[in-house]
Amino acid sequence: MNKKSFSNTKNQIPLLEVKNLSLLFPQYKEGLKESYIQVIRDFELTIYPGEIVAVVGSSGSGKSLLADSILGILPDNAEIMGRLLFNGEHLSTKRQQQLRGKSISLIPQSVKALDPLMKTSKQVQSVIPDKKAKKRIQEEAFIKLGLPPETGDKYPHELSGGMARRVLIATAMVSESELIIADEPTPGLDELTWEETLTNIKQLSKSNRGIMFITHDIHAALKIADKIAVFYAGETLEIANKEDFSGKGERLRHPYTKALWLALPENNFKPLKGNHPESDEVLIGCVFEKRCPIATEFCKTNKPKSAKINNGITRCFYA
Amino acid sequence: MIKFILRKTGKLASLLIAISLLSFILVSNSPEDPVQSYIGAEISRISPEQRKNIEEYWGLNRSKPEQYLLWVKAVFQGNLGESLIYRKPVSEIILERFSASIVLMGISWLLSGVFGFLLGILAGMNEGSILDRFIKSYSFIMASTPAFWFGLLLLMVFAAWLNWFPVGLASPAGSLAGEVSLIDKLKHLVLPVATLSIGGVASIALHTREKIIEVLNSEFIRFAKAKGERGIKLFWRHGLRNISLPAISLHFASFGELFGGAVLTEQVFSYPGLGQAIVKAGLGGDVPLLLGITLFSVVFIFVGNFMADLLYVVIDPRMKIKQTHD
Structure with missing residues (x-):
């Protein structure tokens, strides 16, 4: 497939465009004074048709809520700000309701996402609009994914981890969606199932669908993604191209991304000290300042804006 | 399915035996005198011989295990006995x-x-x-x-x-x-x-x-x-x-x-x-x-x-x- 980078996609309308997305939850601390915890702040991301964009972040950084924000299935008390554009059109709550399951679909993390009391075939068929053909379409998808035909008559608890994963992918496959959000589809898999799952997701992008691949597994992201967005404390710290992850990470823009890259066993295996900030921590300056090796006093009080550098985006004063 | 029902029936049988045995032991050791509750206030009017006759008729003079077995045997024949206070068969009272x-x-x-x-x-x-x-x-x-x-x-x-x-x-x-x-x-x-x-x-x-x-x-x-x-x-x-x-x-x-x-x-x-x-x-x-x-x-x-x-x-x-x- 033809690879797309920033330069040659400029004329195309992005499939999904997220601008300055912020997500807040009200929280009642002592007394009745209301305060907010900010889970996502100023998040940005652009996905073009046929492109896989990985959103990499550690657990607890609000990645799943990002998926829920785009699908419009956040809890009622969530407050969302910023702009979501789907095919150039504003993605309002109403529009999300019309599109989810049809133009936007989700590949969830585990077998727990399947209703324990319903046969798998029925759960996959529910997203196919063509009532007459749904059985055939579902069966074809199962064959394509290498699932034995009797899998459709099984209940979720009768599936192995790998089979469940394929059933979940089948749901996205049979839908007519243009955008697929894969929310952590790989943890807890053995090597073989891991590879297979990634291949299947890659396959989905071949039919010009855009894929947002949410993961904490950098290896998985590098294996299939075209672009990688690094998510930290609810912010996009960097959007890099796959090729930037090479050597000692010289082409990476943000110190956090560099640290991630160097922490991999095959590189330096050098861990990054410190912890991811808590969600209720108030951060005035750069979110990464506390752990950053090149941080200065300036970073403590000033928030870096995102800037385009080398065909990518980063949020650092010293990039 | 049949196995399931059979196993449950077995459980019910053992439960019934255990419960009946336990209730029998409790009841037969209670201070309540069945003859007295049968006769009621007129207990003083009957002679010791009459009393003995009643006890013999009911099998009260036999050993406790024997009494229990007699009762179980009767239950198996579909006879739950006769209620002392209502003077009617027990099964009839239960049904009603x-x-x-x-x-x-x-x-x-x-x-x-x-x-x-x-x-x-x-x-x-x-x-x-x-x-x-x-x-x-x-x-x-x-x-x-x-x-x-x-x-x-x-x-x-x-x-x-x-x-x-x-x-x-x-x-x-x-x-x-x-x-x-x-x-x-x-x-x-x-x-x-x-x-x-x-x-x-x-x-x-x-x-x-x-x-x-x-x-x-x-x-x-x-x-x-x-x-x-x-x-x-x-x-x-x-x-x-x-x-x-x-x-x-x-x-x-x-x-x-x-x-x-x-x-x-x-x-x-x-x-x-x-x-x-x-x-x-x-x-x-x-x-x-x-x-x-x-x-x-x-x-x-x-x-x-x-x-x-x-x-x-x-x-x-x-x-x-x-x-x-x-």
């Missing part, structure tokens, strides 16, 4: 009393099940709201209120003060069986049924509430929403079956509590049901009736649990697997 009790228990059971489930859904869907807090508090209060006390309260307010409903019995006192109208019967049922069902909703409501909150926060509801399902369709397809499981098993398994509640409630309202009969039998030293009703109640409660098991298998596919493997 049970038909009165089953109306009371059946209606309360249905009402508490339906309303408990609905209240639980309402509370769980609006978790944290005023409605939820109200239903929760109500359930906690009712769960810790004894049925007989609540019955007395209803009796005081609706029968004694407001005079809306009769104070007790199943039909107006002094009227012939043929003259009792359906309205009369229903009027007599209202307060006992209310006593049993108003309290009975508590545990169903609390369990359903807990389950619906769990289901609403589950991954599969999130995924179903992501697939575009919502509203009634979402609830019908993924909610209802999942939340009905604890309600069903709990409600069928609550036959024991229902029976216990009915015993107390019937006592409060002098309702001529099985519960009232067992209290009379216990107080009056009526051993055959007491044992007969005990055995009957064991079967009744067992049937409830058995139905819960069966329904669980029908609704939850995960149960089938367990069964074939075990």
Whole structure:
């Protein structure tokens, strides 16, 4: 497939465009004074048709809520700000309701996402609009994914981890969606199932669908993604191209991304000290300042804006 | 399936033997003298020889194990003996009393099940709201209120003060069986049924509430929403079956509590049901009736649990697997 980078996609309308997305939850601390915890702040991301964009972040950084924000299935008390554009059109709550399951679909993390009391075939068929053909379409998808035909008559608890994963992918496959959000589809898999799952997701992008691949597994992201967005404390710290992850990470823009890259066993295996900030921590300056090796006093009080550098985006004063 | 039923029947048989043995030991060691309770106040009029004759006729002079075996043998022949206080065959009394009790228990059971489930859904869907807090508090209060006390309260307010409903019995006192109208019967049922069902909703409501909150926060509801399902369709397809499981098993398994509640409630309202009969039998030293009703109640409660098991298998596919493997 033809690879797309920033330069040659400029004329195309992005499939999904997220601008300055912020997500807040009200929280009642002592007394009745209301305060907010900010889970996502100023998040940005652009996905073009046929492109896989990985959103990499550690657990607890609000990645799943990002998926829920785009699908419009956040809890009622969530407050969302910023702009979501789907095919150039504003993605309002109403529009999300019309599109989810049809133009936007989700590949969830585990077998727990399947209703324990319903046969798998029925759960996959529910997203196919063509009532007459749904059985055939579902069966074809199962064959394509290498699932034995009797899998459709099984209940979720009768599936192995790998089979469940394929059933979940089948749901996205049979839908007519243009955008697929894969929310952590790989943890807890053995090597073989891991590879297979990634291949299947890659396959989905071949039919010009855009894929947002949410993961904490950098290896998985590098294996299939075209672009990688690094998510930290609810912010996009960097959007890099796959090729930037090479050597000692010289082409990476943000110190956090560099640290991630160097922490991999095959590189330096050098861990990054410190912890991811808590969600209720108030951060005035750069979110990464506390752990950053090149941080200065300036970073403590000033928030870096995102800037385009080398065909990518980063949020650092010293990039 | 056949294996399942056979195993359950085996369990029932051993349960009946154990219960009957235990009740027999308890009853035969009680200070109550069966001859005295049979004769009543005229005990002083009979001679020691007459007394001995009666004891011999009943087999009271034999050893305890022998007495038990004699009784078991009779039960197997379908003879539960004759009640000492009613002077009628025990089986006849059970049948007659049970038909009165089953109306009371059946209606309360249905009402508490339906309303408990609905209240639980309402509370769980609006978790944290005023409605939820109200239903929760109500359930906690009712769960810790004894049925007989609540019955007395209803009796005081609706029968004694407001005079809306009769104070007790199943039909107006002094009227012939043929003259009792359906309205009369229903009027007599209202307060006992209310006593049993108003309290009975508590545990169903609390369990359903807990389950619906769990289901609403589950991954599969999130995924179903992501697939575009919502509203009634979402609830019908993924909610209802999942939340009905604890309600069903709990409600069928609550036959024991229902029976216990009915015993107390019937006592409060002098309702001529099985519960009232067992209290009379216990107080009056009526051993055959007491044992007969005990055995009957064991079967009744067992049937409830058995139905819960069966329904669980029908609704939850995960149960089938367990069964074939075990």
